[in-house]
Every structure is written in C-alpha cells, then in structure tokens.
Amino acid sequence: MPATYDHPRAALTVDCxxxxxxxxxxxxxxxxxxxxxxxxxxxxxxxxxxxxxTLEQAALRxxxxxxxxxxxxxxxxxxxxxxxxxxxxxxxxxxYYALVRLGDHTVQAATDARSVAWFATDDLxxxxxxxxxxxxxxxxxxxAKVRYQPIGFELLPPKFxxxxxxxxxxxxxxxxxxxRNFRKKALALGILxxxxxxxxxxxxRAARLYRFDEAAYRQxxxxxxxxxx
Amino acid sequence: MPATYDHPRAALTVDCxxxxxxxxxxxxxxxxxxxxxxxxxxxxxxxxxxxxxTLEQAALRxxxxxxxxxxxxxxxxxxxxxxxxxxxxxxxxxxYYALVRLGDHTVQAATDARSVAWFATDDLxxxxxxxxxxxxxxxxxxxAKVRYQPIGFELLPPKFxxxxxxxxxxxxxxxxxxxRNFRKKALALGILxxxxxxxxxxxxRAARLYRFDEAAYRQxxxxxxxxxx
DNA sequence: CCAAAAGTGTTTCACTTACACCCATGA
DNA sequence: TCATGGGTGTAAGTGAAACACTTTTGG
Numbered sequence: 255m256p257a258t259y260d261h262p263r264a265a266l267t268v269d270c271x272x273x274x275x276x277x278x279x280x281x282x283x284x285x286x287x288x289x290x291x292x293x294x295x296x297x298x299x300x301x302x303x304x305x306x307x308t309l310e311q312a313a314l315r316x317x318x319x320x321x322x323x324x325x326x327x328x329x330x331x332x333x334x335x336x337x338x339x340x341x342x343x344x345x346x347x348x349x350y351y352a353l354v355r356l357g358d359h360t361v362q363a364a365t366d367a368r369s370v371a372w373f374a375t376d377d378l379x380x381x382x383x384x385x386x387x388x389x390x391x392x393x394x395x396x397x398a399k400v401r402y403q404p405i406g407f408e409l410l411p412p413k414f415x416x417x418x419x420x421x422x423x424x425x426x427x428x429x430x431x432x433x434r435n436f437r438k439k440a441l442a443l444g445i446l447x448x449x450x451x452x453x454x455x456x457x458x459r460a461a462r463l464y465r466f467d468e469a470a471y472r473q474x475x476x477x478x479x480x481x482x483x
Numbered sequence: 484m485p486a487t488y489d490h491p492r493a494a495l496t497v498d499c500x501x502x503x504x505x506x507x508x509x510x511x512x513x514x515x516x517x518x519x520x521x522x523x524x525x526x527x528x529x530x531x532x533x534x535x536x537t538l539e540q541a542a543l544r545x546x547x548x549x550x551x552x553x554x555x556x557x558x559x560x561x562x563x564x565x566x567x568x569x570x571x572x573x574x575x576x577x578x579y580y581a582l583v584r585l586g587d588h589t590v591q592a593a594t595d596a597r598s599v600a601w602f603a604t605d606d607l608x609x610x611x612x613x614x615x616x617x618x619x620x621x622x623x624x625x626x627a628k629v630r631y632q633p634i635g636f637e638l639l640p641p642k643f644x645x646x647x648x649x650x651x652x653x654x655x656x657x658x659x660x661x662x663r664n665f666r667k668k669a670l671a672l673g674i675l676x677x678x679x680x681x682x683x684x685x686x687x688r689a690a691r692l693y694r695f696d697e698a699a700y701r702q703x704x705x706x707x708x709x710x711x712x
Numbered sequence: 713c714c715a716a717a718a719g720t721g722t723t724t725c726a727c728t729t730a731c732a733c734c735c736a737t738g739a
Numbered sequence: 740t741c742a743t744g745g746g747t748g749t750a751a752g753t754g755a756a757a758c759a760c761t762t763t764t765g766g
Contacts, residue, residue, distance in 0.1 A: 333577045337535055
C-alpha cells in the first residue's frame with residue numbers, strides 16, 4: 255500500500271434488485287435509463303456512491319431518488335467489478351437486493367430515470383451493463399435465504415393469511431408445497447401471531463389473519479433456533 | 484447518474500482473510516504493516532485494485548506479492564465501505580476469504596509487509612482498520628459454508644484420513660462430532676475416493692487414506708445433491 | 713503386553729412426507 | 740344450493756443421534 259493513496263481510481267456505484275410480490279408472481283423493479291450509456295435500456299436502479307455516506311445509505315438514497323421507494327428491507331448481495339462491465343471506464347458496483355410490500359408503495363420515476371416499472375422475474379427485457387447477472391445472483395440469494403430466514407414477510411402486507419404466506423413460498427421457491435404440512439410447520443416456528451381478524455370481501459370463507467411476531471423471532475434467534483421451512 | 488463519470492472517488496482495495504489448519508487449530512494469515520497508516524500493526528493482506536484487473540485477480544495478486552501464496556481457494560465475502568474505516572480518506576474494500584493447505588506453502592513477507600505470520604483465530608492481536616470485523620465475518624462465513632459445501636478439503640492435504648477430516652469439521656464448527664455418525668455420513672456423500680494407502684510413521688494402527696473426488700462432486704452437484712454434513 | 717487410535721452396527725426418536733374430507737361464506 | 744377456498748389429523752417412511760467394544764500396530 256503506498257504511503258499516499260494517489261493513483262487512478264475506479265468509479266464506485268451501488269445497484270439494487272428490488273423485489274415485490276403480487277398475484278401474478280415475483281416482480282422486480284427496473285428503471286429505464288434516461289442517459290448514456292444504455293440510454294433507453296432497462297436497468298436496476300442505482301448510482302454513484304458519495305464520499306460521505308455508507309454503501310447502504312447510498313443504495314437507499316438512490317432508491318429514493320430514482321424510484322421514490324423508502325423503508326425497504328435491504329441487504330448487500332455481491333460486488334461486481336470486472337473491467338469492461340461498463341463500456342466507458344472501470345466501474346465497480348456493490349449490488350444490494352431489497353424486498354418491499356408491493357401494495358405499500360407507488361413508484362415514481364425521477365432524476366435520471368425516464369420511467370420505472372415492475373417486471374415479472376420470468377419475463378424480463380434486455381438489461382443494461384451486467385445487470386442480468388446481478389439480478390440472477392439476487393434471485394439465487396433470495397431463494398437460498400428464504401429457506402432458513404423469515405425474510406419473506408417483507409414481501410407481504412403486515413396482516414396476511416396462511417394461504418398468502420404459502421403462495422409466497424411457492425412463488426419464490428418455484429415449487430408447490432403441501433397445504434397441511436406447510437401450515438403445521440409455519441405455525442410451529444412460533445413467530446406468527448394469530449389475530450382476531452379475518453380477510454375482508456372475499457366470496458368464500460374468510461381466512462384468519464396472522465402477523466409476523468418480531469419479538470418472538472428475535473427471542474428464538476438468540477436461543478439458536480433453526481428457521482428452516 | 485451523470486453523463487460523465489467525473490466526481491470525487493473513493494479508493495478501492497481488496498483484503499483477504501486466509502485460513503489454514505494445523506494440529507493446534509484454525510489459523511489466519513496476517514501481515515505486519517510496514518507503512519502508515521497503522522505501521523507496525525497486524526492486518527489482513529490486501530491492497531489497491533488496479534484498473535485493468537478483476538477484483539479476484541487483485542486479491543490473488545496482493546496475496547502473491549505480500550505473502551508469496553499462490554493457487555488458493557478464494558471467494559468473495561463482503562464489501563466494507565463505511566466512511567472513516569480508513570483514517571485518511573474514503574477507502575472501500577472488497578473482502579475475500581481464502582483456504583490453503585498449511586503444509587504446502589511457506590509464507591514470505593514482501594512489498595509493504597514487514598513480516599507475515601499465522602495466528603490462531605482464537606488468539607489474535609489488535610488489527611489495523613476494521614480488519615477485526617472483516618475477519619469475524621470471514622469466520623462466520625466459513626462456519627456456515629462448510630456445513631453445506633465441501634470446501635473443507637481445501638484445508639487438508641490431498642490425501643487424508645477420516646479422522647483428519649473429522650478434526651477439521653470439529654475445529655471449524657467448534658463442537659465435537661460423533662465418530663461413527665461422522666464416518667457414515669462422510670462416506671455416504673459419495674465424494675471420497677478410498678485409496679490403497681495408509682498413514683505413515685504413526686505409533687499405532689495406521690489409518691486408511693482418502694482423496695476428495697472432484698469429478699464425483701461435480702456430478703452430484705449437477706444432480707442437485709445436498710451436501711449438508 | 714501395553715498404549716493409542718482405527719474401525720464398525722443397531723436401536724431409538726424426531727421429523728418429513730403423503731394424503732382426503734368437511735366447513736364456512738357469499739353469490 | 741353451489742362454488743370457492745379454509746381448515747384439519749394420521750400413518751408410514753426416512754434420516755439423525757446416541758452409544759461401546761474389538762482390531763491393528765508400534766514401542
């Protein structure tokens with residue numbers, strides 16, 4: 255390491271793969287780039303890291319600026335830095351993935367984004383840079399993580415039915431689950447709070463609603479409990 | 484994103500937590516810094532990323548330059564970038580962890596490293612920068628990963644006994660394992676090649692030697708096999 | 713012949729999986 | 740009364756964990 259840090263420097267960005275869930279399945283939030291390179295192409299929201307903010311703050315700021323999203327679950331994914339991933343010059347990007355409750359937010363294009371939209375993860379347009387690789391990594395991580403950590407709740411409304419929860423897992427894991435076994439296991443985790451409420455406005459028997467019990471989760475986590483589903 | 488990438492830039496480094504195993508337990512390779520900041524302090528080997536190399540290449544190059552190590556198992560860990568983690572200016576570091584067979588290599592200090600040494604992971608000196616946090620994350624990752632991916636072989640000589648393998652797992656996971664169950668499970672993975680050789684020069688019955696069967700591993704991996712131990 | 717580690721099976725228990733019917737509600 | 744999804748239990752099978760003695764070898 256030189257005594258002074260004076261040398262040519264790569265540019266540093268953050269990019270976010272933001273996932274949401276609706277009746278059609280898993281969605282990812284993309285922006286349409288307003289500027290070169292790749293103007294007009296769809297891309298993950300992201301941008302340059304400022305010198306006075308953490309990487310996570312940069313990711314949250316870019317999300318807010320480009321899409322209007324706030325208060326999302328966010329976790330660092332991987333850092334992509336191959337020379338050539340940006341056609342102009344060396345750019346290293348720290349990728350994050352985020353989970354949001356789709357109903358909570360309306361997205362809104364801003365700054366350098368021409369527009370913003372949700373895309374089904376199994377029907378994506380061509381993406382700018384190496385964003386297809388980043389997105390694939392993010393999907394992998396989500397699938398792996400959802401099995402042993404209850405992060406899926408971040409995709410659901412605060413109150414949900416067991417059927418909704420099951421559909422979430424089926425969607426993310428891309429395979430059907432047995433209803434009775436799923437309910438047994440989900441309840442056995444001991445982190446679901448049964449509410450005295452049911453679904454509204456459905457044309458059949460209304461399902462009981464539950465809430466994710468954060469306190470119970472922290473407790474069990476500290477006790478070394480295993481949350482595999 | 485501005486149309487040109489002209490703005491103040493953070494410096495970008497890589498750092499490596501290199502693990503090895505000997506009879507005393509798990510070791511990590513540290514260098515003693517020859518220059519400021521933190522001259523004289525122990526630190527993870529690492530350094531600045533060049534503009535024309537990948538992040539992984541940078542990590543391998545720094546390892547070679549500072550410690551003489553070559554051909555190691557290397558995997559990206561996490562990117563640390565809080566402002567203030569370097570006392571002089573903003574430096575973002577992409578951390579890697581590596582596994583080596585301790586017997587294979589003799590390490591050798593070079594470039595900016597005053598000296599190089601292996602330290603027991605449970606008896607570490609004060610480290611430079613936030614390297615204690617990086618190292619803690621690396622240990623966590625190693626523990627988590629060794630359970631479901633057979634990376635532990637990277638720490639053993641090419642030919643090893645089942646007892647050696649068991650001791651490796653016990654060391655990394657920090658808990659005793661049942662001998663019979665361990666052997667049953669390890670062999671059931673179907674990725675150990677039984678050799679017609681035994682240990683040499685031991686003062687008791689000599690143990691049969693095995694080899695990690697890379698081909699069988701790849702095959703089973705492709706078939707979706709689960710390698711949890 | 714003693715010390716030291718290698719090697720080997722069976723039983724028990726817990727968890728996973730497969731599976732089908734009645735219930736409540738609104739239209 | 741019909742259509743729609745909500746809700747429930749049991750039996751069989753599979754994998755994990757606990758556990759102790761005999762064998763081999765060199766000193």
